[in-house]
Amino acid sequence: MTEQKHPIYKPFSRREMLGACKCGFGSMAFASLFGSILPSCSGASSGQTDFMNHLSNGPKAPGLIPKAKSIIFLYMDGGVSQVDSFDPKPRLEKENGEDPTSKFKVDATQFGNVGKILKSPWTFKKYGESGMEVSELFPHIATCVDDMALVRSMVSNFPEHTNANYFLHTGSGLQGRPSMGAWMNYGLGSENNNLPGYVLLDGGLIPPGGLDNFKNGFLPAAFQASILRPGATPLANVRPIDSIAGIQDEKLAFMKRRDQNLLSKLGPADEIESAISNYELAYKMQSSIPELTEFSAESEATKKLYGLDSADPFTRSYAAQCLLARRLVERGVRFIELTCPQTNGSDRWDQHANLKIGHENNARAVDQPIAGLLKDLKLRGLLDETLVVWSGEFGRTPFAQGNDGRDHNPSAFSMWMAGAGVKGGTVFGTTDEYGYRVVDNPVTIHDLHATMLHLLGIDHKQLTFRFGGRDFRLTDVHGNVVKDILA
Amino acid sequence: MQTAPDIFMFLGRFHPLFVHLPIGLLSFALLLELLILFKPREAFKKTIPFLWLLSALSAACSAGSGYLLSLGGGYEEETLNLHKIGGITLAVISTLCYLMYALPLSFMKRAVQPVRYIFIVGAGVLLVITGHGGGSLTHGSSYLTEFSPLSNSAAAVSGTNQQTNERITSLDSADIFEHAVMPILQSKCVSCHNKEKQKGELLLTSYEAIMAGGKSREGVIPGNISTSEIFRRITLPKDHKEFMPTDGKKPLTENQIAILEWWIETGAHKNMMISGLKPNKKMQDVFGDFFQIGRDAILSYAAKPANQEDITALIKEGFQVYAINQGNNLLEIKFNGPSNQKPNIELLSAVKDQLVWLQLTNCSIDDEDLKSIGKLSNLYKLNLNRTKITDKGINELASLSKLEYLNLYGTSITDSSVIALQHFENLKKLYVWETAIDTLKMDSVPKIKKDLDIVYKL
Numbered sequence: 001m002t003e004q005k006h007p008i009y010k011p012f013s014r015r016e017m018l019g020a021c022k023c024g025f026g027s028m029a030f031a032s033l034f035g036s037i038l039p040s041c042s043g044a045s046s047g048q049t050d051f052m053n054h055l056s057n058g059p060k061a062p063g064l065i066p067k068a069k070s071i072i073f074l075y076m077d078g079g080v081s082q083v084d085s086f087d088p089k090p091r092l093e094k095e096n097g098e099d100p101t102s103k104f105k106v107d108a109t110q111f112g113n114v115g116k117i118l119k120s121p122w123t124f125k126k127y128g129e130s131g132m133e134v135s136e137l138f139p140h141i142a143t144c145v146d147d148m149a150l151v152r153s154m155v156s157n158f159p160e161h162t163n164a165n166y167f168l169h170t171g172s173g174l175q176g177r178p179s180m181g182a183w184m185n186y187g188l189g190s191e192n193n194n195l196p197g198y199v200l201l202d203g204g205l206i207p208p209g210g211l212d213n214f215k216n217g218f219l220p221a222a223f224q225a226s227i228l229r230p231g232a233t234p235l236a237n238v239r240p241i242d243s244i245a246g247i248q249d250e251k252l253a254f255m256k257r258r259d260q261n262l263l264s265k266l267g268p269a270d271e272i273e274s275a276i277s278n279y280e281l282a283y284k285m286q287s288s289i290p291e292l293t294e295f296s297a298e299s300e301a302t303k304k305l306y307g308l309d310s311a312d313p314f315t316r317s318y319a320a321q322c323l324l325a326r327r328l329v330e331r332g333v334r335f336i337e338l339t340c341p342q343t344n345g346s347d348r349w350d351q352h353a354n355l356k357i358g359h360e361n362n363a364r365a366v367d368q369p370i371a372g373l374l375k376d377l378k379l380r381g382l383l384d385e386t387l388v389v390w391s392g393e394f395g396r397t398p399f400a401q402g403n404d405g406r407d408h409n410p411s412a413f414s415m416w417m418a419g420a421g422v423k424g425g426t427v428f429g430t431t432d433e434y435g436y437r438v439v440d441n442p443v444t445i446h447d448l449h450a451t452m453l454h455l456l457g458i459d460h461k462q463l464t465f466r467f468g469g470r471d472f473r474l475t476d477v478h479g480n481v482v483k484d485i486l487a
Numbered sequence: 488m489q490t491a492p493d494i495f496m497f498l499g500r501f502h503p504l505f506v507h508l509p510i511g512l513l514s515f516a517l518l519l520e521l522l523i524l525f526k527p528r529e530a531f532k533k534t535i536p537f538l539w540l541l542s543a544l545s546a547a548c549s550a551g552s553g554y555l556l557s558l559g560g561g562y563e564e565e566t567l568n569l570h571k572i573g574g575i576t577l578a579v580i581s582t583l584c585y586l587m588y589a590l591p592l593s594f595m596k597r598a599v600q601p602v603r604y605i606f607i608v609g610a611g612v613l614l615v616i617t618g619h620g621g622g623s624l625t626h627g628s629s630y631l632t633e634f635s636p637l638s639n640s641a642a643a644v645s646g647t648n649q650q651t652n653e654r655i656t657s658l659d660s661a662d663i664f665e666h667a668v669m670p671i672l673q674s675k676c677v678s679c680h681n682k683e684k685q686k687g688e689l690l691l692t693s694y695e696a697i698m699a700g701g702k703s704r705e706g707v708i709p710g711n712i713s714t715s716e717i718f719r720r721i722t723l724p725k726d727h728k729e730f731m732p733t734d735g736k737k738p739l740t741e742n743q744i745a746i747l748e749w750w751i752e753t754g755a756h757k758n759m760m761i762s763g764l765k766p767n768k769k770m771q772d773v774f775g776d777f778f779q780i781g782r783d784a785i786l787s788y789a790a791k792p793a794n795q796e797d798i799t800a801l802i803k804e805g806f807q808v809y810a811i812n813q814g815n816n817l818l819e820i821k822f823n824g825p826s827n828q829k830p831n832i833e834l835l836s837a838v839k840d841q842l843v844w845l846q847l848t849n850c851s852i853d854d855e856d857l858k859s860i861g862k863l864s865n866l867y868k869l870n871l872n873r874t875k876i877t878d879k880g881i882n883e884l885a886s887l888s889k890l891e892y893l894n895l896y897g898t899s900i901t902d903s904s905v906i907a908l909q910h911f912e913n914l915k916k917l918y919v920w921e922t923a924i925d926t927l928k929m930d931s932v933p934k935i936k937k938d939l940d941i942v943y944k945l
Contacts, residue, residue: 061810191809305945375945381870381894381918457812 060189062457067421067487068387069191070329071184071452073337074370075168076362077207078161078348079413081120081396081406083435084359086414087152088124088133091433092117092398100399104436109407110159111352115400117434121356130425137363140371146425147374147383148418149485153429153438156394156410156445161208161350164393164410167445169213171474178217178465180449181335183474185223186465187458191332194288196226196281198335199328201321204230204342207393214337218467221274222281225337228289228324230317237282238289252283292327295320306372314341314365322369326376329386334456341365349392353405374418383419387455391415391448398434411437415448421455423487443482450479451486499556503625506553508545510618513581516542517611536588543581550574553621562624563683570624573617580610628683655778658761658771664694667761667777668750671743672697675732694757709755712748721747745773789815790841790865797837804830817843824849826873832859839863846870848894854880861886872918873897878904885911894918896942902928909936919943 083089096119100106106114122135125142132145141148158164163173170177178186181198190197200214207213214225228234242248259276263269295303303309306319318341325336340348343361351358370390377383395413396406412431418424429441450460453474460479464471473479516538523531553574557567584606592599622631655661672691678684680691680701689701700706700716707715720731721739732738739747750756753764761774793816798808801820805828811817818841822830829851835842842863847856848870857880860869867889873896881904884890891913895904901923908917917939926944934941 061813063813065812191807379918379920379942379945380896381872381892381916381942384892384916 060187062188063459063462064454064457066455066457067385068419068455069385070333071181071335071387071389071456072325072329072373073181073335074366074388074390075207075337075339076349076366076390076392077165077205077340078350079164079392079394079396079408080349080362081351081355081359082152082409082412082414082431083396083398084120084122084355085135085137086133086150086416087412087431087435088135089120089398089431089433089435092119092435100434104432104434106399107159107411109397109401109409111401111407113401113407114397115402117398118355118400118404118406128425130427132425132427137359138367140368141374144371144374144418147378147422148416148424149422149426149428150414150416151428151443151482151485152412152414152431153440153442154391154395154413154415154445154448155438155442156413159394159408159410161393161408163209164408165207165209165213168391168393169209170217171446171449171476175209175212176215176217177472178219178223178474179214179225180452180474181214181225181337182216182219182223183463184335184453184456184458186219187453187463188334188456190334192288194281194284195292195328195331195333196285197333198223198225199333199337200225200227201324201336201338202227202229203318203321203339205340205346205348207339207348218472219465220270222277226285228293230321230341234293235285235289238286240286248283252279255279288331292331293324295323298323302376305376307368310368312364314343314361315368317341318365319369319372322373323376326373326380326382329377329382330380351396351405352401352407353403355405377419385420387420387422387452388418389415389448389452390417395435398436409436415443417451417485421486423485426485428482428485441484444478446475446479447482449474451482454481455486495555496559499552499554499559502549502552502556505545505549506618506621509542509549509577509581510614512538512542512545513577513610513614516581516584517607517614520607536585539581539585539588543578543585546574546578546581550578561684561686561688563685566620566623566628566683570617570620573613573620577610577613577617580606580613584610623683625684627678627681658766658774658778661761661774661778663750663753663759663761663764664757667746667774671739671746675737675739675743678736679732698755707751707755710752712751715751718747718751742773742777745770746777749773790817792816793818793838793841797834801834801838804834806830806834811843817841819844819846821846822848822850827851829853829856832856835859835863840865842866844868847874849873851875853877854883857881857883860884864888866890868892870894871898876900878907881907888912890914892916895922896920897922899923901925905929905941906935909934909939914939917941 083092095103095117097116100114100117103117120135122137124133124135126133127142128144128146130146132142132148132150134142134145156164156167158167158173166175166177167173169179171180179198181200185197188197198214211225211227214227216222216224226235240248242251256276256279259272263272263276266272295308303319303323306323307315308319308323310316310319318338321338325338328336340362343365344351344358347358349359349362374383374388377386377388392413392415394408394410397409398406401407412435429443430439431437432439453460453463460473460475460481464473466472516535519531519535519538523535554571557571584603587599587603587606619631655666661667676691679686680689682690682692687701687703689706690696690699691706697706697717704716706717712718717731720729721744723730725738730738749766749770756764766774801808805822807821807823809819809821811819818838820835820838820842823846826849830847832847832852835845836859839862843865845860845863845866845868847860849872852871852874854876857876860866860871861883864887866887869884869887869890869892872894876895876898878900881900884893885907890911893908893911893914893916896918897920899922900919902925905917905919905924908914914936915938919941920943922943924943929941929943
């Protein structure tokens with residue numbers, strides 16, 4: 001064995017040698033997959049190595065004709081009840097209080113506390129030209145139905161939050177896979193050198209499963225989500241802490257020299273290259289983030305549209321996140337996810353009890369801001385190039401848990417999309433008369449991912465990353481684009 | 488013509504295996520012959536005769552198997568003959584080269600030497616010609632040069648088929664044969680059924696040839712799909728040995744099959760517009776999908792790549808330049824403020840052919856600049872929101888005949904612009920929120936252009 005010169009210095013092994021040689025062809029294949037067109041077009045990214053250009057900067061041309069340039073994912077953490085929101089079921093009304101086990105086969109639920117059939121406490125109305133039915137929980141979103149494609153036949157593989165969250169975010173129920181936002185940035189790169197391509201707007205609640213929902217997994221570290229918190233300091237140290245001008249620059253330059261020195265000894269190493277690019281990006285964010293979160297240029301009418309003047313602090317908070325999302329889209333950020341505000345303590349939409357109060361609190365917080373976002377995007381012409389996706393990780397049972405709650409239900413839930421490439425006013429898929437199971441056109445999480453990638457101009461079967469000896473995809477070996485909801 | 492016994496055909500199929508041996512061995516022999524001129528090493532001298540022997544044997548095997556393969560037919564005569572003669576000659580020359588070493592000829596060395604050199608040079612030239620001939624026979628004569636940077640064929644630009652240049656925007660202007668049937672056969676079948684490589688004695692390059700069919704029967708019988716050989720072949724189970732295309736090539740898509748079926752059923756017409764054949768709703772959708780009618784029409788065009796220097800200049804000027812997608816070379820260019828700045832938009836004319844989406848927003852672009860923007864004739868999307876333009880400049884944009892999307896929100900245009908813009912033929916979306924237009928009037932006055940979506944208020 002060769003003597004080690006440096007703690008992390010190691011000689012080439014045979015495998016690494018082969019790996020390094022093959023990279024020549026690998027990168028050619030990569031270039032042909034994502035179009036190496038305009039390699040020098042990445043604007044002002046001077047002074048960076050080629051590898052880092054590939055890593056975080058420089059947009060890559062998609063393979064298909066893209067409809068969307070950005071995606072805003074409105075994550076309804078905890079699982080919204082479909083039969084109380086977008087999937088009306090008159091039969092629940094009729095059979096309210098009856099025993100569900102005498103009517104249909106009831107799957108095991110998380111808490112095993114199966115109660116009676118529970119009608120929705122809210123009434124539904126038809127809206128828009130399309131006549132899509134929406135419950136009174138969402139009076140504002142209901143005014144946007146003609147821009148929305150509703151899927152009532154979503155299914156998930158997991159009846160429990162953590163796995164279901166990983167599944168929704170990464171296409172796998174296990175921890176550690178890259179998040180969809182990371183995949184999309186890996187596929188397309190960012191159009192903004194001063195902001196990360198994947199931003200998580202933390203509403204106050206990080207969902208079960210934690211930050212692994214938003215990580216890069218085996219993709220280069222630069223593709224993970226950057227998290228912006230609500231409130232005055234969205235990001236730690238976003239204002240330089242060094243009081244003397246120039247000190248920070250010198251520190252950064254010094255660190256970069258050291259890192260690059262190490263890099264030149266080691267050859268390509270994602271950890272170090274990502275660290276260098278992250279430092280650079282962090283530096284740029286010291287000016288781009290304050291500018292981003294400064295709302296003074298927004299008109300009063302716009303702020304009102306989102307509900308920034310609401311009496312409810314949670315509505316105000318979510319409104320600010322939504323407005324921020326629009327501003328991020330304007331700045332070319334690819335993937336933006338919003339998590340929910342802490343409306344019901346840590347219960348999110350997860351109403352195992354107190355369905356009425358809990359869902360109402362949540363709905364009040366998100367309804368107007370979401371509608372405001374859709375309308376504002378539309379007025380500015382941005383809805384033509386932005387895809388807005390609204391979904392939880394699963395649905396809820398049509399029968400009660402205890403008396404006034406609903407348990408988890410992965411066999412049916414509702415999701416909607418609006419914006420770029422979406423056929424507005426469409427309703428796709430159907431559930432049974434209780435809203436318990438999908439009977440027609442099931443749409444899986446993989447299908448959802450495939451559709452999102454498709455709208456960005458990426459064929460989900462082509463977006464692969466080799467790790468641990470095989471090619472991985474966001475959609476694994478599954479996924480069909482849901483053409484019926486596309487324009 | 489397939490009269491050759493099966494065993495011949497079987498051995499013939501080894502040709503693709505054998506051919507690569509003499510190519511490699513001969514190249515090596517030639518290389519050593521060259522090297523030995525400069526470095527007469529002992530090892531080289533000992534190796535060369537052996538190499539010639541191997542070359543001669545493998546060339547003979549190739550020629551033999553190649554001859555057997557050619558008995559199966561289906562190749563273009565002229566190219567085939569050239570390839571055949573080349574291959575046989577090459578085998579002979581290699582043998583002679585070997586013999587010149589192997590036979591005791593040293594007594595007449597002076598006479599042999601020049602002949603040897605002629606043979607060696609000849610073998611080199613023949614190797615290239617014959618190898619290329621073989622390639623042309625299997626892959627088609629344009630295979631090698633199709634994507635060469637020197638070739639200016641449309642294929643090199645668009646990456647696929649030549650037909651895309653003429654875009655179909657309505658079924659009234661689409662000829663069923665020329666615009667639908669032919670391009671399908673072109674993309675999936677012609678590589679094996681052309682003049683050079685006429686598999687099954689079937690040519691699929693002209694209407695007459697398609698109707699006539701190949702060695703067994705007519706290709707197409709108008710109005711009768713069940714007896715049309717071409718249709719039978721494409722609808723067999725994929726693992727059937729007569730399924731077309733063979734060799735695991737990409738099969739026809741459902742839409743493509745539906746189109747061929749409909750074409751045959753409606754009488755296999757040659758000069759007939761699709762709308763004239765009264766397609767039902769389902770077929771209208773199939774054709775709509777096939778021609779991508781109404782779907783980001785312009786993005787299906789392919790342009791020549793823009794000059795790298797022009798792009799560099801644009802980036803220097805502060806523009807952001809993006810590719811719309813891979814392969815079509817079309818560009819999206821952005822300039823996003825700050826509001827007191829104005830980029831040099833004259834630079835844009837250099838990428839006029841590629842530029843389809845221009846965003847000059849939140850900057851001090853004014854009416855004067857619209858003159859040059861009006862010359863960017865490929866624009867289909869234009870964002871001028873939050874700039875200093877007014878009604879005066881709007882008509883400069885009238886020359887943008889492909890314009891489908893115009894975003895003018897946050898400018899000071901008034902109703903008169905909205906009226907003028909309704910005469911833009913292809914405009915589908917117009918954004919005029921937060922402008923000086925009279926929203927009440929907009930609500931009450933009926934639109935002139937029905938298919939124009941005007942977004943001006945919540």
